[in-house]
Amino acid sequence: MYLLHCLPPPCHRKATVFAHLKHHLTPEGTLFGTTVLGRGAHHNLLGRLTIRFYNWKGIFGNKDDSPDVLVKALENEFEEVETHVVGVVLLFRARKPRLA
Template identity: 40%
Template structure:
């Protein structure tokens, strides 16, 4: 249901970013030594899995999601981590050539420094020669009718906390922890890459 509703209906029709555009991001940046933070359904990892994977670390607070995605990938390289991106002590200690955080940031509590803390922890997971990549729905975008309705519902239920999220603050948080930051807009979605983590 996640694949059908979020990736193939909501993302293109409400947010303006297709699954093909997100797939291109994975095709370009997914490496043999990868960490996926907020695993979703594992759709993109399953679609663009690599034969040369040495490690795929799945990082999520939900054990059921981790179990489902690890079964979907069917590779012995998978390592599951029940962890919270806001709590560095729960995260694996190693660094990865690629780190994916797709549709994660808009779900984080906007009070306090949660989004900044998450990006700081994502930088800690990224190798010196690695790349962080992902996408997030921005609250300040020009949403269409469906997007506005879903924004109200998702923020009211706590699924999202992104009404104040904008491209400038995303760029600011990423630039505080990475030397190189690139953001592309797909209407309400910011697709980002960051490399050269600042230690």
């Protein structure tokens, strides 16, 4: 939970984590998590300043993270994907890993 936004950018590269994680699930397993969005989220002034500062310091790497890229990456790796944006956070649940 709340780890993806700490991975270094770009968003499409960090989304490859889903391809690695699916191999650690049983066929009935569920991958779930949350991440703070950068792009596509409506941060208030304090949130924008915090995101900018944390990205500048290298604590976060989510300046360009968008729900579209992350959802597409999940859908590429799993048959069942459920996502919700709540505030500035993407919540996700993925099931039935697509195996090569």
